[in-house]
Amino acid sequence: VLVEDCSEEEVLRSMVRRVRAHCDETVRRAHQMQRLSPEIWEGLMLLQLLWGANEAVAKRLDLSLALQPEWPEPDLGASLSQTLSQLTGFKGTSTASNLLGKFALAPNVRPPVPAFEFHLESLAEELVPPELEFRLFVENACAGPITPAEVLELPLYAARTDYGFEYVLPSKMRSFMANRNLVPVSYTRKVLQVENHHAQVYLQHQVARRVAADLEVLPGHEIHIDPALLFFILKVRRDNILEDTTAALQRATPEDLRRQLKVVFEGEQGVDEGGLAREFFRLLSARVFTAECGLFDPAVAQGARVLWFDSNSACESTDFWLAGVILGLVVYNNMPGLDVRFPPVVFKKVKDEPLGLEDLRNVHPDTYLSLRSLLSWEPENPEISDDEANSIFENTFCLDFLVTFDVNGKKQTRELCEGGKDKAVTYKNREDFVRLYCEWLLTKSVERQFEPFRKGVRRVCDSPLFNALHSAELEMIVCGEQELDFSQLKRNVHYDGFCEDMPYVNAFWQLMLSFDVVQKKRFLSFVTGSDLAPVGGLQELQLVIQRNGGEPTERLPTAHTCFNLLLLPEYGSTSKLERMVNCAMHNAEGFGLE
Known part of the structure; x- marks a missing residue:
């Protein structure tokens, strides 16, 4: 009903604002009364329905929008690079960034109402304490977040009240983090900080109980515990920060990495209450997360201005694992962020989210344009048969299911599928070719480098709330806000x-x-x-x-x-x-x- 009758942008936007305002008002009343009412969760359910309608409208627009760029006569060469060179020469357009605009609407139509307009302002104001929401999440929503589509299938339960029987929502709805698409990332980060702090305190209590048991200390008596057992103390020299950190992380056990981090700069008297750790990560990231460190592809760093894993890197798997551990420590120890230029696809891979052509855009923009040209090509005569279209397409692009890449200056080829060298790319199977090509570039070609990196992140960060994060939320938590207002x-x-x-x-x-x-x-x-x-x-x-x-x-x-x-x-x-x-x-x- 919402999609059919409220699909106009202003109508849908007005409904979202009113329902969000209602939800914020119920949260504010709950803050004054010190009690969360069922009305809050009912409002969130309605806001989720509006979110689903918003996405459905975008999908309708996406399907109805025909991609018809005004390309030249399709004499586009025999390879992706030749295709790109023909396209970039068209009408004086010489850069990938100029051509990207021609495809801006076709791949992803944005929903009429931006995502941030669904976010509850009352949560940004912390009217619901993050500690309370963490308990609600643990009690009700550890199984995972609710999707808008899932709201339509939620069962209602009859419950006896003072006014007779009323229908109530299942317990899974009774958590803000279960509705994470409605929660500002700043609030999500604070709830994650609470979870991380609980984990660190739990480990410290475990150590204290073990020490007390070994010393046979009676309850109520004081014991003195070595701080190295309670904290992960990292001693480094400023002029040798990378080497000292590498050695310390290689010696550390999984339990060490999950203790609260304390940084000590040798020869200095500062006591780390958070400030030294922030400075430590700032100095360390300037050494690790750069194109010169050997982990990341310098050509991508220069062309796309992002850090992407170098498939020809001479670094060991341990080096990539250490980079992942460093990133995980930033999140787990509630640091404000790293000054790194990772593309969004890195965080999608960490979170095991599906990848597609759009994820290639920020890493290999030239190849992205070439693949888009394959998908946008149409025969001049739309009435010809499929066989004729396949033949024209094959003669135009002259592609097989092969990928060519450099290994230490030497050209190598690999089949994208079984029998790929003898399988031509046609008008009919071009989508399969694009899918396999993206899978090769984003996954298989850098598997040796990325898998240790992902395992390093997961060695430190592996909790119900972290697992519930979306990749975009993780990206903001890791990288922080880019604008300095x-x-x-x-x-x-x-x-x-x-x-x-x-x-x-x-x-x-x-x-x-x-x-x-x-x-x-x-x-x-x-x-x-x-x-x-x-x-x-x-x-x-x-x-x-x-x-x-x-x-x-x-x-x-x-x-x-x-x-x-x-x-x-x-x-x-x-x-x-x-x-x-x-x-x-x-x-x-x-x-x-x-």
Whole structure:
């Protein structure tokens, strides 16, 4: 009914906004009453129905949209590379990025209502504590999230109430994380943080019980436990950070990796309450997740500007496993993110989600265009027979079910299917060819490199809530927010010794808002230990600015990165403020960090 009668964008969008507003209002009432009512879950069910209708409308649009690009006469050569060269020469179009626009609508029609408009604002405001939602998820939804299609099949149960019998939803619905497509990623991350913390505390309690049993300590008596048994303590040298980390991770047991991480920089006195770990991952990612480290394909890094696994890499499987462990430690220890340029397909592979042609777009854009040209080709005369169309297609493209690739500078070929070298690509079987070609490029060609990487991530991250995450949510948790909006940072700042309306504070924020991207990253690294914004934006940091004396002073601003605390002297002029802040930022690494 929704699809038939409410398919117009404005009508559907209006319904989504009203139902979402109703859900937010029921959550706010529950927050005031300290009790979750059945009305909340009923509202979520209706919002799921609207989500399903939204997707169904998009599918209808997708089916009705005919892809008819104005390509030249199809004399497209005998290989994918020749096909691309013909296409890129058409009408002066010389780059893959220009051609990508011609296919922007055909592969994926976006639903009328964007996904973010379904997200509950009340959850972003944490009106439902993440600790409570984690308990709801464990009790009701560990089997996995609910899909919009599944809502239509949910059974209703009759329950006796004070007003007689009423129909109630199954317990699986009684969790926000079970309806994860309606939950903001910032809230998902906080619930995941709760789960990770519970796992770490559970391991610490297990250690304490074992030690107490071995020492035959009576209940109520204090025992002293080596911190190395409670935490995964990683001692590294700044100038040897990659080698020291590699050695430590290779020695670590699976139980070690699941303990709370504490980083110690040798020769420094900082105590890690989160800030040193953030700085550690920032420095380490600059060494590991680069095109120069040998793990990733330099040609893809240069052409597509993303990190993709190098099928010709000389690195051992252990190196890829270590990269996966590092990524897993970032998620498990609730770090704000890594400055990495992984394409979305990496996270889809980690989550074992199905892949397709669109996943090739961000990794091999030229090949993506060539494969799209195969799928979009149509004979000039639509009335010819299938045999004639197959013959014209075969003579135009001259392709077999083979793939050609380089191995140490030498060309090699491999069949995409049994008997592929003798099987021509035709108009009828071209979709099979595209599917097998994508499978080769995204899966089989990098299997030796990616499987150890995936196992490394899974060695650290393997829990019900992590398994329920969608790849897009995992990507945002790992990579953080890309945009650095300092107006968000200003919105949630707390002052100690200053007032928000002081001219000096206004001058400070004018300086911050004038920074370019590089300066913003440097300031965030100085104050928080990481140059990335957490999921949900910079307002999630809750920066604290504390007055640290006044003139006369030559004291630089300092920071306690573990607490996002900036100790700022009150300088006598705006020019001195700018000079001292810049000096502190440029000399921050290993200085003033706790």
